[in-house]
Amino acid sequence: MTSRPPNPSPRPAPSGELRASHDDRETVVEQLRDAAAEGRIDLDELDSRLEQALKSKTHAELAVLTADLPRPDSFASQPPLVLEGGLYGASRGPGRWEVPGRVIAHAGVGGVKVDFTRVECRLTEVAVEAYGETSGVTIVVPDGWAADTSGMDPGIGGLTDKTTPDRLPGTPLLRLTGAGGVGGVTIRHPNRWERRKLHSNPTQD
Incomplete structure (x- = not known):
């Protein structure tokens, strides 16, 4: 009795031809919605691309829909911004600055x-x-941004969260961790004086 030669192993499909999952399609849908909220594509184009995204069966078909949009992870891969308060304090903003995926603040x-x-x-x-x-950290976020502070240890100084939970489309979620120490940590939206300054000079760099 002669044995049959083993069946050849199937060749792996090129990455673009891999079948897309529900999560893959949902990721592209979120990226398209964020792009529309930022004014990168208009509403008619958004509707068209969303329809194509939901019908896409491969990674290649999905990639075409976001090829002209910034990659979400291009900023997340940047080195973290580290602020050391030291003896004299430190601050970042309120001018325009590039936000990395991670910010570390030591009040000192x-x-x-x-x-x-203004970012x-x-x-x-x-x-x-x-x-x-010793002296605390203050974080100021625009209206429409939301924060998750569940990973924060309030310490002796405590955690003061004055943000609202109403997150607008296209805005990031701040995940706040760390420890309040003695000085505490405060996260809030702009106060009255800061709002007046924003309105009087909205294009400040």
């Missing part, structure tokens, strides 16, 4: 303030590590 004796009110952030999430230490 002088304290730290991180102001996101243009293309990330869906930003990780912020805040350590209140």
Whole structure:
């Protein structure tokens, strides 16, 4: 009795021809919605691309729909921004600055303030590590941004969260971790004085 030769192993499909999953399609849908919220594509084009995304069966078909849009992970891969309060304090903002995927703030004796009110952030999430230490950390976010503070240790100084849960489309979620220390950590939207300054000079760099 002669044995049959083994069946040849199937060749792996090129990455673009791999079948797309529900999660793959949903990721592209979210990216398209964010692009529309940022004004990169208009509503008619959004509807057209969303329809194609939901019908796409391969990674290649999905890739065509976002080929002319910034990659969400291009900013997430940047080195973290580290702010050290030291003796005299440190701050970032309120001018325009490029937001990486991770921000680390050590208050030290002088304290730290991180102001996101004038930034243009293309990330869906930003990780912020805040350590209140002696003088505290203050984080200011625009209206429409939301924060998840469940991973924060309030410490002696405590955590003060004055943000609203109403997150607008196309805005990032701040995931706040760290420890309040003695000085505490505060995350909030702009106060009255900061709003007045924003309205009087909306294009400040």
